[in-house]
Amino acid sequence: MNFAEFPLASLSDRVADNQKTLEFTDTIEDSSTGKDVVRTLVITAADKFGLPTALDDELLLGLIKLSVEQGFTDPKVYFSRYELIKKLGWRDESKSYRRIEDGLNRWTGVTLQYRKSWWVNDEKSWVTETFHVLNSVTVYDRERIARRRMMAKDAPEKALSSFVWSDQVFQSFKAGYIKQLDFDFYKSLTSAISKRMFRFLDKRFYNTGRWEFDLQVFACEHIGLSKNYSNSELKRKLAPAISELETNGFLAPLSDDERFVRERCGKWRAVFVKATKKLAVLPRTDAEHDPLFRDLVGRGLNPRSAQKLLREHPPEKIREKVQLFDQLKERVGEGTIRNRPGWLYAAIVKDFTVGAVASAHPPPVVAVVTPLATVEVSERERAEKSKAEAFERYWEALTEEQQREFEDQAVAGASGFLQKQYHRDKEARGHLWHASRQSILLEHFRRFGSARTD
Secondary structure (H helix, E strand, O other), rough: OOHHHHOEEEEEEOOOOOOEEEEEEEEEEEOOOOOOEEEEEEOEOOOEEEOOOHHHHHHHHHHHHHHHHHHOOOOOEOOOOHHHHHHHOOOOOOOHHHHHHHHHHHHHHHHHEEEEEEEOOOOOOOEEEEEEEEEEEEOOOOOHHHHHHHHHHOHHHHHEEEEEEEEHHHHHOOOOOEEEEEEEHHHHOOOOOHHHHHHHHHHHHHOOOEEEHHHHHHHHEEEEEEEOOOOHHHHHHHHHHHHHHHHHHOEEEHHHHHHHHEEOOOEEEEEEEOOOOOOOOOOOOOHHHHHHHHHHHHHOOOOOHHHHHHHHHOOHHHHHHHHHHHHHHHHHHHHHOHHHHHHHHHHHHOOOOOOOOOOOOOOEEOOOOOOOOHHOEEEEEHHHHHHHHHHHHHHHOHHHHHHHHHHHHHHOOOOOOHHHHHHHHHHOHHHHHHHHHHHHHHHHHHHHHHHOOO
């Protein structure tokens, strides 16, 4: 619960090399004394490994889950990276193994300084503590695991990798300052902001189902958004995450006027009410026996997207769009639809229609589509190409920090459909994610970026 109060990591998957510190502060009333307490957390990175990222935040929850399953009997926890990858829901690939090793190194090197912000459950008070999250880490590759298994026949766990919690962290666990987290629901969320909000509010909802926060304190000090954002930018950045938590049954839906309350000029409050219905986590196995599920996955959609479509759209509609997709692909070739899973998903959600003519042979409807490759380049296409080239020049002229800021603003202003694609597939960074990202960046450039280059 100490780890849920303030962010421990960046919201992004990468941190600038020159950024070595994060700092978060708030003021609360100490219930035992009735006095205000200014709480601060300072996170300092080791030069070699840098600050923790959003994925490292997930990794830390995975380590806690391993300790919960072992009953907090010892600060030293044995594990296999394969087991940890499965718990986190990451792909079983070499990149995931590297992420775990890099993340463990970061958590070993990072220093946390809690100034009157580390709750000692035995004493019921906020104290000042400075420590590392992990004292040590040992990671074995497969060859060393095999050799150690032969050497440690009577203690097979010694052939596994291991980590050791710091004294402060382990004592906090042992003192019972920990609550159950719906880990499956957490993993089902699509963005780092949604996940951070869920953890923080889930802790706060423990005692009461309604909370109000100063908007800037909530967004910047507890969620980790940039302190340079204006109130309107903070609301825009929070909106997709709030919507996701409402849709999935964690937050009760509120109108914008109810969610964000203006107190005076420049001063806003954010209101959150716990939903009463059960959290919605999409089933992982039931849909696998549905032929339509197999049809969607077989055409490139990931299982979660396929389940979502089956839940939200009638089977007849899905079957119709799958047939349309197959006819279009057969008629004009696979290369014409550059992003096939994205096209099929959009066809179902947005109800694509194409003119049809009768056919004497099944399927009964044949899509009439002019192959794109045979169409001469129009004035519009030339203009689009010119815009894309202008964007590339503009993008290359930005610093890395400016690129990250531009991308954050672009995603925040994108449509809900593109935002979901972007966040859902960001970790894998496949073709679908790159196509969504490019669309988001270009659209934002058309609206705002091009004016800056004039």
